[in-house]
Amino acid sequence: MFIHGVYLLTYIDCSLQTAFMEETDKVLHIVMFPWLAIGHLKPFFRFSKCLARKGHRISFISTPRNLQRIAEIPHDLIHLINLISFPLPEVEHLPPDAESSMDVPCVKQQLLKIALDLLEPSVRSFLESTEPKPDWIVYDYASHWLPKMAAEIGISRAYFSLFTAAFMAFFGPPAALMNGENARSTAEDYTVVPEWIPFPSNMAFRVYEMTKNMEKDSSGNNYDSGTSDSLRFGISIHESDIVIFRSCEEFEPEWFDVVRKIYTKPVIPIGVVLPMEDEEDASEDNQEWPKIKDWLDSHECNSVVYVALGTEATLTHKETRELALGLEQSNFPFFWVLNRGNHSAILPDGFRERVSDRGFIYAKWAPQIKILGHPAVGGFLTHCGWNSVTEALGFGRVLILFPVMNDQGLNARLLQEKNVGVEIPRNEEDGSFTSDSVAESLRLAMVSEEGKRVKDNAKRMTDLFGNKSTSDSYIDSFVSFLIHYK
Incomplete structure (x- = not known):
C-alpha cells in the first residue's frame, strides 16, 4: 500500500517475508x-506510547x-513504560x-548540550545494568557520544x-558534516x-534566518559546547x-531519495505519529x-485564524507590533497564543480594545490539538515547527508560514513547494515585514480565489497526516523491521 513498505523489504532477506507477517509475539526492550x-521530548514520548501499545517495553x-512536563503514562501502559530520571549536571552560566x-x-542552548x-556516565551505567538488556536505543542528534557507547554494549x-x-x-x-567538508561558515x-x-x-x-540562528548573546558569548551541531548530527547519523x-x-x-543516497543505510519513515486522545486530557491547562x-x-466554520509560534520563538517589539496590526487589518477572527516572553505587554496601544469582538489573546500553554481540531479554525499562522505543522495538516488546516528560528525556514520552503501554505513576505536580508503583508497573506490563504488551490491541498493532507490507519501501517512496518533486523 505504501512506498515505505516496499523500501523496507529491500533491507530484509526475501526468505524472511513469511516470518515478517507471522512473528508477532517477540517483545522488544527499547530505550x-x-x-x-x-x-x-513530546514526540519521543508519543512514539514511545505507540510502541508500548504494540506490546513493547520502553525505558524513557x-x-x-x-x-514532569510530558504527559502522564496512560494507565494501560504503566507496566510497559519506565521513566528513567537523571538530574542534569550543573554547568556554569546555566x-x-x-x-x-x-x-x-x-543563545544559551549550547550550555544545555554541555550538561x-x-x-554520559549515568546513561552508560543504566544501559550496562538494566534488565532485560535493551534491544535498541533510539536517540536524538545532540547525544553524539551515545551510538559508540551502545555499540560497545551490544545494543x-x-x-x-x-x-x-x-x-x-x-x-x-554524514562524512561531510563530521570532517568539515562543504563547510558553511557564514549566513550567506x-x-x-x-x-x-x-x-x-x-x-x-534566507540570510536573516541564518543570521538569527548564528547570533550571540549581548556580551558576544556564544557559549560553545565544544562540539558543533554539525559534528553531533554527523556522528549520530554515521x-x-x-x-x-x-x-x-x-x-x-x-x-527521502536524497537522504537514502547520502546516508547509505536503512532510512525508515514512521509517519507523523498521531497524538493520542489522552495527550491533552492530562494537561494542567485542560x-x-x-x-x-x-x-x-x-x-463560523473555517473562519478563525489560529496563531501560535511555539515554545521557544521570541519576537522583537517591532515584529510583535506588525503581526498584531496585520491580524487587525485582516478582519478575520483570531486566537493568538502568546506564551513566550512578555509580548502581551508590547502589543500596540489600543489593540486589545479594537479587536475585543473577534480576537482571543491567550497567554498560557494552549491545548493546540483541540484548537486545531475545532471546525471554526480555518487557518494556522505558524512558526513552521514540524510538530505544529503535522498537527495542523492532520486536520487539513491551511498554513500561513512565519518561520522564526532553527529548521523552520527550510520547513517553510518545503511547505511552499508542496503548496499547502502561504509564506508571509519578508526582507531577505533583515527579515523585516509589514502589517500589510501579514493581512494580505491571511486573505490569500483564507478566502481568495487565488489561494483556493493551497487551501484544497492542505485539506487533502488529512489522509496522510491525520489518518489512524495510515499511521498504524507505518508503525507496524517499523516494528517488524526492528524485530527482524540482522
Missing part, C-alpha cells in the same frame, strides 16, 4: 533518549523536570532550574530525526541549494544502524478548554 527540548530517559531549551534563551554530554542504534527529510538532505552526507553560505540536491529546488535558508524519520514517504519522496471552546463555537 528512548531525546534532546532536552519540549519539541523533541530524561531529567526530572522534563519528565540556571539551576533550566532543563529544557524553553528554559533558556536560544547533556555530562550525562542496536536508531537515530530518530524529528526534522524533515528535506531539512536533513540540505545538510548533506546557507542561502544556496547544495550541490548534492539533484533537482531544482528552493530548499535554502554511527547509527538505521535512521528514522518522523515524516511520510508520500509527502516528500524526492527528499481546564481552560471549555472557555476556549465556547469562544470558538461562537464563530
Whole structure:
C-alpha cells in the first residue's frame, strides 16, 4: 500500500517475508533518549506510547523536570513504560532550574548540550545494568557520544530525526558534516541549494534566518559546547544502524531519495505519529478548554485564524507590533497564543480594545490539538515547527508560514513547494515585514480565489497526516523491521 513498505523489504532477506507477517509475539526492550527540548521530548514520548501499545517495553530517559512536563503514562501502559530520571549536571552560566531549551534563551542552548554530554556516565551505567538488556536505543542528534557507547554494549542504534527529510538532505552526507567538508561558515553560505540536491529546488535558508540562528548573546558569548551541531548530527547519523524519520514517504519522496543516497543505510519513515486522545486530557491547562471552546463555537466554520509560534520563538517589539496590526487589518477572527516572553505587554496601544469582538489573546500553554481540531479554525499562522505543522495538516488546516528560528525556514520552503501554505513576505536580508503583508497573506490563504488551490491541498493532507490507519501501517512496518533486523 505504501512506498515505505516496499523500501523496507529491500533491507530484509526475501526468505524472511513469511516470518515478517507471522512473528508477532517477540517483545522488544527499547530505550528512548531525546534532546532536552519540549519539541523533541513530546514526540519521543508519543512514539514511545505507540510502541508500548504494540506490546513493547520502553525505558524513557530524561531529567526530572522534563519528565514532569510530558504527559502522564496512560494507565494501560504503566507496566510497559519506565521513566528513567537523571538530574542534569550543573554547568556554569546555566540556571539551576533550566532543563529544557524553553528554559533558556536560544543563545544559551549550547550550555544545555554541555550538561547533556555530562550525562554520559549515568546513561552508560543504566544501559550496562538494566534488565532485560535493551534491544535498541533510539536517540536524538545532540547525544553524539551515545551510538559508540551502545555499540560497545551490544545494543542496536536508531537515530530518530524529528526534522524533515528535506531539512536533513540540505545538510548533506554524514562524512561531510563530521570532517568539515562543504563547510558553511557564514549566513550567506546557507542561502544556496547544495550541490548534492539533484533537482531544482528552493530548499535554502534566507540570510536573516541564518543570521538569527548564528547570533550571540549581548556580551558576544556564544557559549560553545565544544562540539558543533554539525559534528553531533554527523556522528549520530554515521554511527547509527538505521535512521528514522518522523515524516511520510508520500509527502516528500524526492527528499527521502536524497537522504537514502547520502546516508547509505536503512532510512525508515514512521509517519507523523498521531497524538493520542489522552495527550491533552492530562494537561494542567485542560481546564481552560471549555472557555476556549465556547469562544470558538461562537464563530463560523473555517473562519478563525489560529496563531501560535511555539515554545521557544521570541519576537522583537517591532515584529510583535506588525503581526498584531496585520491580524487587525485582516478582519478575520483570531486566537493568538502568546506564551513566550512578555509580548502581551508590547502589543500596540489600543489593540486589545479594537479587536475585543473577534480576537482571543491567550497567554498560557494552549491545548493546540483541540484548537486545531475545532471546525471554526480555518487557518494556522505558524512558526513552521514540524510538530505544529503535522498537527495542523492532520486536520487539513491551511498554513500561513512565519518561520522564526532553527529548521523552520527550510520547513517553510518545503511547505511552499508542496503548496499547502502561504509564506508571509519578508526582507531577505533583515527579515523585516509589514502589517500589510501579514493581512494580505491571511486573505490569500483564507478566502481568495487565488489561494483556493493551497487551501484544497492542505485539506487533502488529512489522509496522510491525520489518518489512524495510515499511521498504524507505518508503525507496524517499523516494528517488524526492528524485530527482524540482522
